[in-house]
Each structure stands twice: as C-alpha cells, then as structure tokens.
Amino acid sequence: MTPLLRVEGVSKRFSGLVAVNQVSLDLLEGEILGLIGPNGAGKTTLFNIISGRLAPTAGKVTFDGQVITGMPPHRVCALGVARTFQIARPFSGLTVLDNVKVGAFLRHRNAVQAEERALEVIEFTGLGQSARKPASALTAAGRKRLELARALCTEPRLLLLDEVMAGLTATESGQIVDLIHAIRDTGVTILVIEHVMKAIMRLSDRIAVLHHGELIAVDTPQSVAGDERVIEAYLGEEYTFAAD
C-alpha cells in the first residue's frame, strides 16, 4: 500500500540552526500518527514544510503521489491537506459560521451550499450553539474546535493538527480526542502534534518522536513509551508514559 504522505530526507536550516534534520516518514491512509518531542524539536517546522508555508532546505514531500515541496499553502490545501495552527487564528471580526464558511468555499462555489456545508461541520464539531456568535467570543476550547471546523470544511484527505489540546482541561481534551477519532472514522488521515501525553497515547495508531530535529523513533504508542532513547530525550521533563 502506497503511503498517502511521504516525507523523504527533509531538512530545514535557519541560518546555522538545523531545525529539521534528514527526516523521513510515511503516513498510511486512514491512520492517526502522533508527532511528539520536546520544545524546539522541530515539530511545527516539519508541519510548516508539509503545509507549504516553508520550503525545505533539502528533501521532498509527496502527497498522494504528487510532489508538493515548494508549493504555496493554498495549493497544498486545494490538493487535500488542511492544517490547524498551534495558536488558534480565528478571523475575529467574523462570526463562527462565517469563519467556517471561508473553508467551505474551497469546494463549494455557491454561497448557499457553502453555508449548508459549514453548518454541518459546525454541528459535527460541537459548535452548534455558537454558530452565530462572533469568533472572538469563543472560549479557548471553542477556538480549538473552530480551528478544526474550518480545516475540516476544506474537505481534506490529510489533516495536520498542531497542538489542538494545549491549554485545555482534561475533560475538554478528552472530548477533542473523541472528535478526532470521529474525524478519522470519516476517512481522513491525521498527523497530530501534541504535548498532552495521555491524550496522544490514547489517540494515535503510531507515534513519531522528534528530538533536536531528528526522528529517533516511529512505532506503536506502547513501544515508543518503552524506548530508551525516547525516555532519555524526555529526561528531566515531567512527561510520564505510563498508560493508565
């Protein structure tokens, strides 16, 4: 089975600093892959390369058989790769519905159809009560859901989620985990960066670990949790891998 996303030998240097070093990674259709690593490990940089915001210094990214390295973000999105941002970036001047509608317009030129689609996704992501509220009035959890809803409305085949659970309570992140599972069940492949360990262990089919820009492990959650290099990379940090 050919992978949906193939990252081959991707490196990114910022004037002397190697943020991502020779990373190769395959994503299979329909899986949820967790991307973890200490702060500054290069996770978001890798996301930015896949989504087209940054061009890699070396290497190649292939989506569904098509090379997407160096493509501008809007074209990558049109091909079926949507992303959320680590710090939610709602269009604050617009309502929740209008925010999501912007995403829906990618596949639906007609305003009425776009609105219908947006309302469906708003219901699906649990924002039904807030559809007509201004995006600026949402809570932190609401903003995370809005990021998800907007991205989902572009009807992606691959969804890149950058810390959608950061700053949420345990209950809230539990709900987001359920939501992400529900999204996967509609046939979307998901690559997710997460710091909340409990959530990512529960969420992912496989976990990839980045450390100083290098990929040091890609395996099932259980195996990664027991991997010595991974434990070493996290030494001194408060994460515990013990599955409860």
Added chain:
Amino acid sequence: MRIRRLPLHRDYLVLALVTVVLFVAPLFMSRFLISLAVLVLYWAHLGNAWNLMAGYAGQFSFGHAVFYGIGAYTSTVLLVDYAVSPWLGMVAGAVLAALFGLVMGYLLFRFGIRGHFFALGTFAIAEMVRLFATELEFINTSVGIHVPLVGGDSWLRMQFEESVINYYYVILALFVIGLVVVIAVSRSRMGYYFQAIREDEEAAAALGVDVLRYKTLAVMLSGALTAVGGSFFAQYFLFIDPTLAFGVSVSVQILLRPIVGGVGTVWGPLVGALLLTPLAEATRAFVRTPPAFLGVIQGRAGVDVMIFGAILIIVVLFLPHGLVGAGHSLWERVRGAEATR
C-alpha cells in the same frame, strides 16, 4: 454579545427602498439641494469603491486618485479627441483602471508590501502618475483639458447644461450599480475571501485562499468602480487637470467618508457622504461670508479640510467601526437588554 447574521437579501431590500426614495426625492428638492445631492451620491459611490478594497479586503489605499484620474482622463480624451461618447469612455476608463490595478497590485503584493507600507506604496504610485501627467503632451500637460460645451442637454454626451437633475439620475444609477456590486461581492466567495485576507492572510492561505490573486482582484474591482466616478466628475465639472484628477486631496477625500461612516460595512460610505458632504458645503459657505467676529477666516480655503481632519480624529479614536458600526453595537445592546428582561 451576539452578532445576528442578516437574512440573505436584506441589504438588497434596503437598497431597493433607498433607490425608490432617492428616485422620487429630487421632485421635492430645490436646484441647490439637487446639486448637493449629486455630490453626496458621487462621494458615496467613490467611498463604495474604496471600501471594497480597503474595508472588505483590508488593503488600505492612500492613492485612489490614480484610478479616479485614469477614469477622468480616459473618458475625456476619448470624447475630446475621438468624439467617443462618455458612456463608452467610462467603460474604457474602468477597464484601463482595472488593468492598472492588476499591474500595481501584483507588483506591490508580489514583493510582500503590506499594511502601512502598502498604503504608502499606493500614495507613491498616485504621485508618480500625477507628475507624469503634468508632462504628458497628449493629455495637454499641466494645463488640463476642457470638455467643450455642446449647449443644452445631451444624454449621448452626458452633458446637461439646463437640468442638473439629469446629472442626479446618472450618478444615482452609478451609485446603485456600485452598491449592488459591493453587496453581491460581500455575500459571495470572493467577499468571504476578501474578509478572511483582511483578518489573517496566513490563516486564509491555509484554507485554500490564493491571497495574491484575491488581493489583486480587490484592487482591480475597486479601481474600475473608482474610475467610473472619475469619468462622471469630468463630465460634471467639464474640466480636468493633473491635480484635480490625480492629486493627493482626491485620495484623501475618497477615504474620509467611508471611514467616518464605517469601514467594511455596506452602508458606511453612504452614511459618511450624507454627513460630510453637506458639512463641507456649509463650511465653505460659512467661510465665504463669516459673521463679523470671525472676519479673519473670510475667504480662507481649507477650513472644511481642517474640520474633516478633526472629525476623522474623533471617529478613529471613539468609533473605530464608524457610525454604522457604532449604530450596530448600540442596536445589539438594546436587543441584548430586551432579551435578558
């Protein structure tokens, strides 16, 4: 707070109503009031055009005179040198302005000029074109061009010596067309993309919005509508020169009314024009014949601009969304108070 989304066609309904009122209104107005109303609609139209690009797409232009001047000169040169009707000249001017907007927008955006620097860029381009025009032989350099009088009223030549009311209906039609464009755009994919770009370019791009393309489209559309206003002015004033067409004061005047009325709102430019245009005329009249104790200001030009400046500062400080935005918040507060009762 709760923002209620308007039903799909409410703006069109209001526009239909406003159009009917404006259509009948001159029957009850003096000649002086009609010529004042011509100016109100003329500025409202230019404000609409500017608002599309600056208010909706968030690309603040400080050089809209460049589009205005292209419209004014295109129709005038075509009329005077080639006897082409100003109606066609107006269309030609709009097309030329859109093409100019394509080049200008692409160049500025392609090289990542944003925000304040974009505003300065538009200003610089308008000034360059103005200076260029003062040297250009085939548009009669800085001397300017008179539109020859044909005498009487001529719809074909858009020239009405006898009845100013015809000018009124011409500008009313242009205003309505411009506003229909604004409303249609604001409800379409293009309008949503414009607003997404205004709010956050990067987030918009991540949702599949081709930011460069839509920003350039906003400039083209806004430029074309502005040029139409320029052509109208040339036919109304019957004279243009590089300062009247491309001058800084044109750029400033164009953006004042939509800012005061409400940037990025459908009705802001009209509200701003309704307030500021009579105020400007009243100030000018006042300065011509001031009361005795204010004798010093007699005949001083520019007092109206000073007053505009003061109003602008007050609006920017206290009503960032203009009069329409302030009215909307007030309405929401009243509704909110009722709902909790």
